[in-house]
Amino acid sequence: MRQSWAVSSVDDEVMRTSAQYGVENLIIYTGPGTKTLPGSKEPLQRKKRPDYEDYLALISRVKSFGLNIEGVEGGFSLFPEYSDIIFGGPRRDELIEEMLDHVRDMARAGIRIWGYQWMPVSVWRTAPVSIRGGAYGTAYDHSIRSEDPEWYPGVPDSQDEEAMWKHLEYWIKALTPLAEEEGIRCGIHPDDPPMPERGKVPGLLRSFDAYKRLLSIYPSDYNAIEFCQGTFSEMGGEDIYAMVDYFVRENKILFVHFRNVNRQIPIFNEEFINTGYVDMKRIMRVYRDAGYTGTFMDDHCPMLSDDTDFPGNVGGYRSRLFAQGYIQGLIESVTKEQEYGGPVRMSQIENGSVS
Amino acid sequence: MGLNGSLNAEAFRFMAQLGVQDVVLNTPPVPVKDGKWELVDLVGVKNRVDEFGLKLTAIENTQIDMRHHMIAGGPRFEEQLENMLETIKNIGNAGIPVYTMSWRYPRFYRTGHVDVGWGALGTAYDSEIEAWPNVIDWDFSLSSAWECLETWIKEATPVAEKYGVRLGLHPVDPPMEIVGGVPQLLFNFENYKRLIDIVDSPYNSILLCQGSFAQMLGADCDDGESIYDMIEYFVQRKRVLYVHFRNVSGTVPKFHETFVNKGYVDMYKAMRIYYENDFDGFFMDDHVPHTVGDTEWGHRAKAYANGYIQSLIETVTDTPLFDPK
Numbered sequence: 099m100r101q102s103w104a105v106s107s108v109d110d111e112v113m114r115t116s117a118q119y120g121v122e123n124l125i126i127y128t129g130p131g132t133k134t135l136p137g138s139k140e141p142l143q144r145k146k147r148p149d150y151e152d153y154l155a156l157i158s159r160v161k162s163f164g165l166n167i168e169g170v171e172g173g174f175s176l177f178p179e180y181s182d183i184i185f186g187g188p189r190r191d192e193l194i195e196e197m198l199d200h201v202r203d204m205a206r207a208g209i210r211i212w213g214y215q216w217m218p219v220s221v222w223r224t225a226p227v228s229i230r231g232g233a234y235g236t237a238y239d240h241s242i243r244s245e246d247p248e249w250y251p252g253v254p255d256s257q258d259e260e261a262m263w264k265h266l267e268y269w270i271k272a273l274t275p276l277a278e279e280e281g282i283r284c285g286i287h288p289d290d291p292p293m294p295e296r297g298k299v300p301g302l303l304r305s306f307d308a309y310k311r312l313l314s315i316y317p318s319d320y321n322a323i324e325f326c327q328g329t330f331s332e333m334g335g336e337d338i339y340a341m342v343d344y345f346v347r348e349n350k351i352l353f354v355h356f357r358n359v360n361r362q363i364p365i366f367n368e369e370f371i372n373t374g375y376v377d378m379k380r381i382m383r384v385y386r387d388a389g390y391t392g393t394f395m396d397d398h399c400p401m402l403s404d405d406t407d408f409p410g411n412v413g414g415y416r417s418r419l420f421a422q423g424y425i426q427g428l429i430e431s432v433t434k435e436q437e438y439g440g441p442v443r444m445s446q447i448e449n450g451s452v453s
Numbered sequence: 454m455g456l457n458g459s460l461n462a463e464a465f466r467f468m469a470q471l472g473v474q475d476v477v478l479n480t481p482p483v484p485v486k487d488g489k490w491e492l493v494d495l496v497g498v499k500n501r502v503d504e505f506g507l508k509l510t511a512i513e514n515t516q517i518d519m520r521h522h523m524i525a526g527g528p529r530f531e532e533q534l535e536n537m538l539e540t541i542k543n544i545g546n547a548g549i550p551v552y553t554m555s556w557r558y559p560r561f562y563r564t565g566h567v568d569v570g571w572g573a574l575g576t577a578y579d580s581e582i583e584a585w586p587n588v589i590d591w592d593f594s595l596s597s598a599w600e601c602l603e604t605w606i607k608e609a610t611p612v613a614e615k616y617g618v619r620l621g622l623h624p625v626d627p628p629m630e631i632v633g634g635v636p637q638l639l640f641n642f643e644n645y646k647r648l649i650d651i652v653d654s655p656y657n658s659i660l661l662c663q664g665s666f667a668q669m670l671g672a673d674c675d676d677g678e679s680i681y682d683m684i685e686y687f688v689q690r691k692r693v694l695y696v697h698f699r700n701v702s703g704t705v706p707k708f709h710e711t712f713v714n715k716g717y718v719d720m721y722k723a724m725r726i727y728y729e730n731d732f733d734g735f736f737m738d739d740h741v742p743h744t745v746g747d748t749e750w751g752h753r754a755k756a757y758a759n760g761y762i763q764s765l766i767e768t769v770t771d772t773p774l775f776d777p778k
Contacts, residue, residue, distance in 0.1 A: 230470055
């Protein structure tokens with residue numbers, strides 16, 4: 099079990115901060131759908147998408163700070179130009195071909211994990227709420243957002259859930275053989291918030307059963323999950339500990355978004371990592387006992403007063419480093435508590451092993 | 454979490470948001486009036502902390518010129534002793550339950566910094582390059598040093614008991630026998646044992662700066678006097694008020710500070726010892742390395758250390774620090 103965080107930029111401050119604080123594994127926000135050079139805000143020059151050379155340059159930059167790229171995370175599903183993949187439109191095969199070329203380039207450059215989304219309406223939140231000490235956490239209240247007229251270009255007028263599953267199956271069956279051949283494990287992030295429907299678009303990946311169905315489309319280590327524990331813990335009526343145990347044992351968790359929320363849908367807000375309803379030490383023990391070897395990253399962190407911007411998802415440097423310290427301490431503790439055994443007088447232990 | 458020399462709003466907001474449960478003010482900006490701190494000023498400081506929904510649990514150190522003759526046997530010993538006793542009384546009357554102080558003079562501290570990785574800087578001490586001047590112009594022997602300390606403990610403990618302020622002493626840092634020509638006492642296990650025996654009372658206690666204790670000669674040896682043994686000894690006797698939870702590379706004569714989880718002390722193991730011996734005080738980050746882009750106070754590094762400390766407490770006690778929302 100290892101620590102990581104996710105960044106959209108590999109600028110000097112982020113790279114040095116990662117190296118100084120022992121954040122040895124990075125997830126980079128890029129991949130199919132991105133409009134900039136990987137790891138930067140620079141627009142693509144005369145290119146339609148980042149290619150093999152761009153990923154090689156990214157990897158070499160990160161390695162020069164003694165760090166490892168654990169994987170790439172991104173979403174193409176929210177961009178209208180790819181909606182034919184999600185909704186089975188006429189340009190589907192051509193677009194899938196483009197996607198697979200992109201995934202192949204990443205894999206050949208050395209990227210081993212690709213996490214992506216299947217959310218044509220993207221992630222939804224309502225106004226942030228004030229949490230401890232006047233910090234803010236993102237929030238969702240379905241009574242406010244359910245009738246939202248917001249519409250997304252590229253989303254057809256009406257959608258049938260089963261038809262959407264067929265399109266997802268088509269995609270998984272096209273992607274997974276290539277992923278196996280090129281050695282890049284792919285996994286999908288859940289619908290966030292995991293509502294049955296948002297803006298008349300069904301949310302497919304919103305429950306334990308839905309994920310079992312996804313994985314059964316093409317049983318392979320290369321058809322897996324971008325395990326946003328935050329979103330899984332938002333799922334209505336599900337047992338987060340049981341889901342973690344199951345998916346780790348099935349070897350389906352590529353990496354973990356280790357964040358916390360106060361409760362499940364339809365109304366919830368994000369919390370500090372150790373003030374939500376999920377007991378983080380308990381769940382870290384579940385990962386350990388089920389044999390998880392991947393990374394944990396902070397994902398979203400509360401917005402603190404006076405914080406400085408971090409080139410990642412919600413949360414600035416201070417908030418993110420608090421979560422990072424917490425994650426590193428938790429990994430160390432649940433690892434050592436096993437090594438040292440149950441309650442014993444630690445002062446009688448010599449050289450780190452029970453005497 | 455501690456704050457040094459100020460009552461800065463940004464720092465208090467930061468503490469409130471990160472779930473800090475106890476605030477320690479180190480040398481707060483309380484005016485020194487006739488060599489003392491007055492009750493009205495202390496109440497003001499406490500109210501300032503209260504405004505942010507925080508609890509002022511301890512004050513750590515008064516201005517050094519209120520007490521240097523008392524520590525190092527100077528001509529103004531009696532006067533400073535009286536003023537400090539009056540100050541303790543005022544701290545108690547202000548409702549502040551703990552006062553700790555570094556029993557050391559002069560306040561020479563480190564000889565430089567070292568790069569603890571990718572440009573992060575930790576403070577460093579090396580006796581080979583230390584060239585601190587003599588700072589006192591009066592005679593001061595080892596036996597008079599003990600006399601000063603014993604007088605303080607014997608005079609202050611009853612006052613502390615009466616006014617409800619637990620007192621604790623911080624080690625000399627670096628833990629050397631002589632600093633700036635002045636003989637020191639609180640640099641090893643043996644002298645700390647002697648200290649708590651001067652008066653056997655919970656009001657004569659220790660600020661367990663785990664960093665300074667870990668820097669003591671022999672603290673890294675497994676011979677019954679290791680850092681883990683020292684923690685166990687003082688916690689078992691209920692004499693630890695709170696802990697500076699920081700880490701170092703090694704002991705005197707040469708060491709440097711580093712990230713809380715990167716030094717030679719196994720912090721998880723240490724946390725288990727506190728817990729298994731029913732420690733009822735709190736843990737605070739202390740010095741943190743200076744990292745890229747951080748403020749001088751070290752908001753980022755402090756956030757990281759506090760996240761680490763909270764997870765260690767929660768796993769070792771197997772209890773959440775905060776009620777689930």
